[in-house]
Amino acid sequence: EPEVTQTPSHQVTQMGQEVILRCVPISNHLYFYWYRQILGQKVEFLVSFYNNEISEKSEIFDDQFSVERPDGSNFTLKIRSTKLEDSAMYFCASSEETGRGPKGYGYTFGSGTRLTVV
Amino acid sequence: AQSVTQLDSHVSVSEGTPVLLRCNYSSSYSPSLFWYVQHPNKGLQLLLKYTSAATLVKGINGFEAEFKKSETSFHLTKPSAHMSDAAEYFCVVNNAGNMLTFGGGTRLMVKP
Numbered sequence: 214e215p216e217v218t219q220t221p222s223h224q225v226t227q228m229g230q231e232v233i234l235r236c237v238p239i240s241n242h243l244y245f246y247w248y249r250q251i252l253g254q255k256v257e258f259l260v261s262f263y264n265n266e267i268s269e270k271s272e273i274f275d276d277q278f279s280v281e282r283p284d285g286s287n288f289t290l291k292i293r294s295t296k297l298e299d300s301a302m303y304f305c306a307s308s309e310e311t312g313r314g315p316k317g318y319g320y321t322f323g324s325g326t327r328l329t330v331v
Numbered sequence: 332a333q334s335v336t337q338l339d340s341h342v343s344v345s346e347g348t349p350v351l352l353r354c355n356y357s358s359s360y361s362p363s364l365f366w367y368v369q370h371p372n373k374g375l376q377l378l379l380k381y382t383s384a385a386t387l388v389k390g391i392n393g394f395e396a397e398f399k400k401s402e403t404s405f406h407l408t409k410p411s412a413h414m415s416d417a418a419e420y421f422c423v424v425n426n427a428g429n430m431l432t433f434g435g436g437t438r439l440m441v442k443p
Contacts, residue, residue, distance in 0.1 A: 219374075244429060261430065268429060269430055320431065324372070324374035
């Protein structure tokens with residue numbers, strides 16, 4: 214079964230440093246997403262990406278965050294200057310079409326990257 | 332605006348007994364609804380989805396859920412729990428666009 218792959222599984226970084234979280238979506242999928250889950254809180258939407266541009270983003274996704282699909286296979290989330298409150302599990306997801314599309318494929322999630330900012 | 336409420340943060344059942352994980356949603360439109368499961372150190376795995384077809388949806392591993400519009404509920408059930416079902420379960424709604432809204436999760440514990 215096709216998988217969404219995320220690397221690294223764990224990352225520890227110092228406050229103020231830049232981090233890049235990497236994801237390889239399923240190859241024929243067109244929509245890509247980042248979600249995060251702060252410990253003890255709900256999974257929250259960050260951003261969706263389609264046709265090489267952001268299609269939706271949440272209030273969390275401020276100027277410190279950026280996404281990129283640099284080479285047609287990877288999908289990255291960059292946090293420019295990390296803060297303590299960025300510590301969370303970050304999930305990448307992809308879908309063949311929107312989840313609400315006629316076939317309702319839903320989304321395939323990766324295993325997540327646990328980011329710890331110290 | 333859409334929201335999802337999972338009524339129980341923890342549910343404990345004995346192996347072989349039925350499982351009921353409750354979910355209520357609010358939505359301005361006819362939503363798509365999903366249940367995802369997360370085993371420790373694993374990703375979010377899709378269990379089942381409702382997308383305005385049959386109201387009783389069957390998923391993997393013997394789980395099913397019934398969409399009840401009048402009650403705005405989408406409860407997850409399984410007739411007989413197995414030890415391997417112990418995990419965190421998330422009810423999720425997709426109202427419009429690409430954004431999913433997650434419930435707070437229910438941790439299912441299965442006792443031998």
